[in-house]
Ligand SMILES: CC(=O)SCCNC(=O)CCNC(=O)[C@H](O)C(C)(C)COP(=O)(O)OP(=O)(O)OC[C@H]1O[C@@H](n2cnc3c(N)ncnc32)[C@H](O)[C@@H]1OP(=O)(O)O
């Protein structure tokens with residue numbers, strides 16, 4: 001069976017710029033366009049030239065991309081001619097390959113939002129499209145509010161779409177602008193539209209206000225639409241747009257679509273998708289969504305023991321596609337939901353072999369469950385889990401012994417009550433290499449001071465820990481009330497690029513932090529192959 005071509009239209013840089021909290025720079029736009037182009041989308045909508053200086057500058061030089069570069073903007077305004085509309089002129093003058101006109105297709109919106117007439121709106125669509133085509137641009141029309149408009153006045157919504165097609169638009173994009181339409185409605189309406197407008201001219205632009213933008217896009221494809229608009233990581237106005245990071249793997253990996261359609265993204269490029277999704281978050285300074293379909297860190301993470309046992313026998317038992325196909329990874333987590341299979345798998349990842357019949361494995365599993373009941377969480381603290389395993393296996397050397405530590409917090413206030421100075425001092429007394437050493441340090445807070453004092457003088461072990469950097473510190477208080485227990489997670493890195501996480505638990509946040517910091521150092525010493533101190 002010959003497969004039909006589906007066009008992918010990315011609007012990360014236009015509708016994505018309408019996301020709350022997202023503020024692209026020119027350089028961000030250039031980098032994202034390059035990533036999208038490399039991925040293989042067909043169109044990159046760069047923004048709205050003429051609406052703001054950033055987008056105008058972005059369209060003043062065409063980025064060096066293979067994809068079609070699309071400029072977005074309104075049809076000519078009510079009461080103006082196309083020739084005399086600066087907004088239309090900015091679109092036509094931009095260095096774009098395609099122009100996407102947004103046009104109302106709901107008669108109520110024409111009257112209320114545009115304060116125009118139905119007839120004038122039809123003319124604005126036709127005249128704007130014709131002007132773009134006359135300038136040698138490919139034209140598309142985003143029929144705003146199409147589905148609500150269709151339900152209210154089917155004839156007028158269709159007339160808007162037809163006016164665009166007859167004026168020469170390549171794509172008539174049906175927009176679920178308010179995002180309230182459901183998949184079965186989308187499928188029914190697109191089928192009806194496709195009776196008068198060829199499917200190869202129809203696109204879908206869905207918003208996620210009912211959490212179904214992806215389902216709505218796929219429903220439109222089933223009904224005949226041949227272009228999908230969407231964005232990376234589902235960025236977009238309000239709840240976002242259809243998430244291309246979910247749609248692309250679905251089109252390539254699910255036979256219902258992969259057997260009927262082809263897209264510009266290859267299976268090889270699909271293996272870059274997880275990296276691209278995370279790179280976008282990195283640019284936006286956002287934490288990646290761990291639970292994102294396909295690309296999230298938890299998308300192929302198995303926590304339950306029953307699942308882990310089966311996944312390790314045959315991954316297809318609990319995975320709908322292979323994580324490698326999207327460049328993601330399988331993770332088998334250690335927690336209170338774990339069985340021996342989880343433990344064996346995580347130990348193997350950490351380079352430790354332990355047989356299923358080894359009694360130390362049962363002891364380790366019991367200890368994990370006991371500790372988790374006290375508040376420890378090994379799922380995000382692989383180094384502490386490694387140390388726990390090594391201690392139970394009798395393979396954890398003693399390096400040093402902390403006799404005591406103390407921390408003082410210093411706050412000085414000005415006469416007007418404002419904070420004048422703030423800091424903390426810590427003292428750590430420990431035995432190492434047969435000697436007692438006392439180290440003091442100042443820090444910007446108690447944990448910082450403690451960390452610096454602890455790592456100031458570890459005798460012969462100092463050279464192994466010089467390059468440790470504390471890169472993340474997270475505190476969670478749970479159980480609530482006066483019996484609250486504090487869990488601290490610490491993430492460290494070294495100059496080799498290794499990262500490891502440790503956990504500490506106590507009623508006291510400083511004690512919990514101290515425990516996590518000690519684990520972080522001991523883990524590094526163990527990984528570096530440092531010999532234990534026999535004098536302890
Ligand atoms: C569904 C969507 O996501 S559409 C995309 C929305 N994106 C944006 O709006 C982001 C960029 N927008 C902007 O920077 C500004 O809104 C601009 C520069 C485009 C326009 O700014 P202003 O001239 O100050 O107008 P304002 O934003 O207040 O109102 C929009 C105007 O466009 C008119 N308009 C809206 N849609 C259309 C349309 N499809 N065709 C013609 N005119 C339209 C409105 O009637 C209103 O007209 P008015 O100024 O006579 O009242």
Ligand SMILES: CC(=O)C(=O)O
Nearest residue numbers: 102142144145175177
């Ligand atoms: C065009 C657009 O972004 C919408 O109708 O939602």
